[in-house]
Amino acid sequence: MMPPMPARRRLLLVDDDPMLLALLSTVLQHAGYDTLQAASAEEALPIARQEDPDLALLDVNLPGMSGLDLAARLTAETAVPFMFLSVQDAMETVKKATAHGAVGYLVKPIDAVQVAPAVEAALARADDIRRLRRSEANLTAALAAGRETSMAVGMLMTRFKTDRDTAFEVLREYARARRCKINEISTRLLDAEEFLNSLHQAFRQHGQR
Known part of the structure; x- marks a missing residue:
C-alpha cells in the first residue's frame, strides 16, 4: 500500500x-x-x-x-x-x-529563482521554532506534574508516617489500578488536603464563637 x-x-x-x-x-x-x-x-x-x-x-x-x-x-x-x-x-x-x-x-x-529556496528556509526555521515551543510547553507541564507529585508524596509521608519510596510506590500503584496518571491522583490529593484544611479552619472559627 x-x-x-x-x-x-x-x-x-x-x-x-x-x-x-x-x-x-x-x-x-x-x-x-x-x-x-x-x-x-x-x-x-x-x-x-x-x-x-x-x-x-x-x-x-x-x-x-x-x-x-x-x-x-x-x-x-x-x-x-x-x-x-x-x-x-x-x-x-x-x-x-x-x-x-x-x-x-x-x-x-x-528574483524568481530565489523565491522557493528562501521560502523553504523560512518554513524550516518556523518548524524549528514550533518544535522548540512545543518542547518548552511539554517541559513546563512535566515540571508542574513533577511538583504536584512531589508535594503529594510529602503529604502521604507526613500523614502515614512512612518513607518517600513507600509513599511514591503506593501512590503510583493506586494511580495504575485506576488507570490514571500519577499527577492526576496527586492533584486530587492536594485538592482534598486543601479542602480539609479549609474545613479545619472553619471548625476552629466556629469553636471560637
Missing part, C-alpha cells in the same frame, strides 16, 4: 502589487505550494485567522496597516510565522525582519 502523499503547505502572500502577487503565486505553486493572496493587511488578517497558513509573505510597505504592524498582529492573534518582502537595503531589511520575529526575508525586485 502506497503511503499517503504529504499535504501541500499553504502560503499567504500579502502585497498591494497584483503583478508581484501573480508572479509569487505562480512560482510557489510550481514549487509545490498552495497559495492564498491578499492585497492589504486588513484583507490578510481574517484569511490568516481562518486558513492558518504555514507561512505568510508580507510586503513591508502595505497601504493602510503596514507589513510590520500586520506582523505584530499575526504574532499577537495567530500562530502564523511570517517573512518580509522589502525594497529597502538588505541589511536594514534583515534588522527589521529580525526585530519583528520574521523567519526570513526577500528583497525587491524579486
